[in-house]
Amino acid sequence: xxxxxxxxxxxxxxxxxxxxxxxxxxxxxxxEARLKEHPSNLIPxxxxxxxxxxxxxxxxxxxxxKASVTRVARDEDVPGALVGYxxxxxxxxxxxxxxxASLDRYGWQSERMLSVRRGRPEDADQVGVTGALCGVAETxxxxxxxxxxxxxxxxxxxxTHVVVLRAEQVVGAYEEGFNILRARGATLxxxxxxxxxxxxxxxxxxxxxxxxxxxxxxHIIVVGD
Amino acid sequence: MTPxxxxxxxxxxxxxxxxxxxxxxxxxxxxxxxxxFVDSRGRALAxxxxxxxxxLKAEAKALKDHTLAHLDFYLERFAAKVAExxxxxxxxxxxxxxxETIIALCKRYNAKTIAKGKSMVGEEIDLNAYLEAAGLRPIxxxxxxxxxxxxxxxxSHITAPAIHLTKEDVGDLFAEKHKRPRKSEIPALVGEARxxxxxxxxxxxxGLTGANFLIAETGxxxxxxxxxxxxxxxxxxxxxxxxxxxDKIVPTLEDALTISRILARTSSGQEFTVxxxxxxxxxxxxxxxxxxxxxxxLLDNGxxxxxxxxxxxxxxxxxxxxxxxxxxxxxxxxxHAYGWVYTGPMGAVITPALLGIERxxxxxxxxxxxxxxxxxxxxxxxxxxxxxxxxxxxxxxKGAPAAYRHGLGLWAFVAKRPRLYALATxxxxxxxxxxxxxxxxxxxxxxAGGWTGTRDFPAPEGATFRAQWRAAHGRG
Numbered sequence: 001x002x003x004x005x006x007x008x009x010x011x012x013x014x015x016x017x018x019x020x021x022x023x024x025x026x027x028x029x030x031x032e033a034r035l036k037e038h039p040s041n042l043i044p045x046x047x048x049x050x051x052x053x054x055x056x057x058x059x060x061x062x063x064x065x066k067a068s069v070t071r072v073a074r075d076e077d078v079p080g081a082l083v084g085y086x087x088x089x090x091x092x093x094x095x096x097x098x099x100x101a102s103l104d105r106y107g108w109q110s111e112r113m114l115s116v117r118r119g120r121p122e123d124a125d126q127v128g129v130t131g132a133l134c135g136v137a138e139t140x141x142x143x144x145x146x147x148x149x150x151x152x153x154x155x156x157x158x159x160t161h162v163v164v165l166r167a168e169q170v171v172g173a174y175e176e177g178f179n180i181l182r183a184r185g186a187t188l189x190x191x192x193x194x195x196x197x198x199x200x201x202x203x204x205x206x207x208x209x210x211x212x213x214x215x216x217x218x219h220i221i222v223v224g225d
Numbered sequence: 226m227t228p229x230x231x232x233x234x235x236x237x238x239x240x241x242x243x244x245x246x247x248x249x250x251x252x253x254x255x256x257x258x259x260x261x262f263v264d265s266r267g268r269a270l271a272x273x274x275x276x277x278x279x280x281l282k283a284e285a286k287a288l289k290d291h292t293l294a295h296l297d298f299y300l301e302r303f304a305a306k307v308a309e310x311x312x313x314x315x316x317x318x319x320x321x322x323x324x325e326t327i328i329a330l331c332k333r334y335n336a337k338t339i340a341k342g343k344s345m346v347g348e349e350i351d352l353n354a355y356l357e358a359a360g361l362r363p364i365x366x367x368x369x370x371x372x373x374x375x376x377x378x379x380x381s382h383i384t385a386p387a388i389h390l391t392k393e394d395v396g397d398l399f400a401e402k403h404k405r406p407r408k409s410e411i412p413a414l415v416g417e418a419r420x421x422x423x424x425x426x427x428x429x430x431x432g433l434t435g436a437n438f439l440i441a442e443t444g445x446x447x448x449x450x451x452x453x454x455x456x457x458x459x460x461x462x463x464x465x466x467x468x469x470x471x472d473k474i475v476p477t478l479e480d481a482l483t484i485s486r487i488l489a490r491t492s493s494g495q496e497f498t499v500x501x502x503x504x505x506x507x508x509x510x511x512x513x514x515x516x517x518x519x520x521x522x523l524l525d526n527g528x529x530x531x532x533x534x535x536x537x538x539x540x541x542x543x544x545x546x547x548x549x550x551x552x553x554x555x556x557x558x559x560x561h562a563y564g565w566v567y568t569g570p571m572g573a574v575i576t577p578a579l580l581g582i583e584r585x586x587x588x589x590x591x592x593x594x595x596x597x598x599x600x601x602x603x604x605x606x607x608x609x610x611x612x613x614x615x616x617x618x619x620x621x622x623k624g625a626p627a628a629y630r631h632g633l634g635l636w637a638f639v640a641k642r643p644r645l646y647a648l649a650t651x652x653x654x655x656x657x658x659x660x661x662x663x664x665x666x667x668x669x670x671x672x673a674g675g676w677t678g679t680r681d682f683p684a685p686e687g688a689t690f691r692a693q694w695r696a697a698h699g700r701g
């Protein structure tokens with residue numbers, strides 16, 4: 001009975017239980033307004049800070065959930081920071097990178113050891129590099145939206161995920177990130193990921209173990225101050 | 226093929242509990258709850274000022290109550306938005322309709338293998354058994370669900386399905402099923418599961434996930450996970466099916482975020498869960514990954530009839546499991562004693578609603594009425610009074626057991642006669658006080674086996690309450 005009949009049955013059951021017919025009048029207008037205006041609820045005060053302190057809070061919260069963070073001052077420092085991180089972790093310097101034009105500015109060819117392929121990852125790829133829509137100071141969360149420039153598989157398949165985030169991309173709360181997306185278009189991208197630290201599981205004896213299915217390591221390079 | 230469905234045993238909760246208490250392996254596994262869940266919840270809450278947590282809780286309750294009062298409106302708006310973004314909503318009043326819909330979708334996409342993220346609604350409708358009976362191959366990808374699927378168990382906890390097993394149990398199970406050398410340490414076991422499951426995501430034709438939220442404003446479904454398996458399950462296969470019950474709807478993204486903030490803190494003690502993912506429709510022009518088809522199977526299965534009744538508050542439940550983790554009964558007997566898929570205090574309330582009180586009569590008694598579940602509930606669900614209400618329903622249906630009725634009748638006879646009452650209680654207190662001196666409690670008493678079978682009875686100290694009152698106030 002799924003489909004149209006199922007719809008009529010479920011809506012009928014709900015309306016009978018609520019003791020009314022289809023929603024109308026002022027009550028309907030109130031619900032319509034809530035969807036249109038999407039009013040904000042309480043946002044914890046701790047991220048309401050000047051920009052520089054928001055960036056500091058972002059870094060502190062990200063490190064608290066076992067992401068690692070490197071801060072660099074200039075664009076040209078980014079490739080070196082990536083290579084340095086990979087070397088420190090004994091990881092190969094072959095990376096798969098999002099085909100995101102905003103990552104072109106960093107001049108990756110300056111690091112001759114680095115081999116960069118742009119596109120979506122395969123199982124053999126050990127390191128993925130992407131940008132992000134924004135960083136959320138409240139909990140050290142990265143917000144990433146799918147699109148031709150950012151395959152979602154890059155956020156989940158490689159064991160190591162490196163994110164290049166510009167300091168000015170740090171916002172206080174998740175709500176600000178969604179407002180950036182709302183300003184871009186009426187429909188959300190297919191996938192919006194809020195990522196707070198590397199993958200983990202507590203499913204065996206409630207002991208936390210990193211790298212359950214998604215990345216074992218999440219490294220964030222914050223550019224600028 | 227006939228589906229192989231584990232029996233529900235909620236109606237024999239007492240027998241299940243006796244067996245659970247006598248099972249040393251289970252008791253060892255359950256001791257992990259105390260150590261970890263409860264401690265970390267306290268830490269995460271400490272990072273948020275108390276008044277902010279209280280305000281978030283109040284907003285979360287209010288927004289859920291508002292949504293439930295206008296549930297038809299928000300569900301219709303959600304379905305319209307899903308259609309706008311290239312997806313389809315399937316309205317299913319019963320578990321059978323949901324299963325048939327999912328099997329029909331598998332046929333439509335010529336699918337054989339289904340990668341599954343964790344879904345309690347999937348457990349509720351015994352989805353795997355029916356998929357297998359239809360010749361399909363469901364693969365659980367959440368580590369806990371993967372373990373219990375392998376073992377043929379039901380989940381014993383709503384967020385940590387394999388909490389009844391120790392690492393030794395998992396080591397034995399993996400060695401047997403994976404046919405690899407036995408591993409005994411948790412990192413090695415997690416690594417082995419990761420390695421075994423990764424190729425499965427690619428083989429899967431369909432990814433099926435549950436939902437923590439359905440968002441009316443955008444037509445999105447959202448999942449909140451720590452492992453990333455739910456994400457791999459939905460972005461690698463060519464179709465994504467979301468299985469969700471009607472109570473998962475919220476009006477806006479802001480509303481979903483408010484509940485997400487309290488869910489992480491109260492469930493696992495994290496400031497925010499690792500992956501909060503919003504999925505909207507199908508992959509867009511130019512996207513290089515993501516599913517080409519998006520379906521939401523929307524299930525009622527008896528929830529709508531709770532609206533407007535005393536049991537309505539249970540529809541606010543966000544499945545955080547704080548009530549399980551803080552329940553003295555759950556922590557003593559574990560989840561399987563509850564006999565179905567929902568466990569602990571929330572299970573004792575929702576099981577009678579979904580299965581029927583006649584199949585789950587003893588569950589509302591699975592409580593000491595200590596009130597911790599209600600105090601801890603982030604959605605302010607009055608769990609003890611909802612359990613009490615089910616007790617009343619069960620009492621009206623078939624009355625209390627004979628021993629209980631006769632005992633209560635005798636007590637009423639004595640209590641209505643003050644002198645007799647004073648004589649009986651005074652005598653009782655003196656006799657028990659005499660015999661119980663020394664240890665201060667009894668481990669066995671004649672006629673009180675129902676009490677002393679599972680706990681000690683304290684020995685009275687001094688005179689009865691009425692005698693002490695008279696001594697202090699000079700009258701009776």
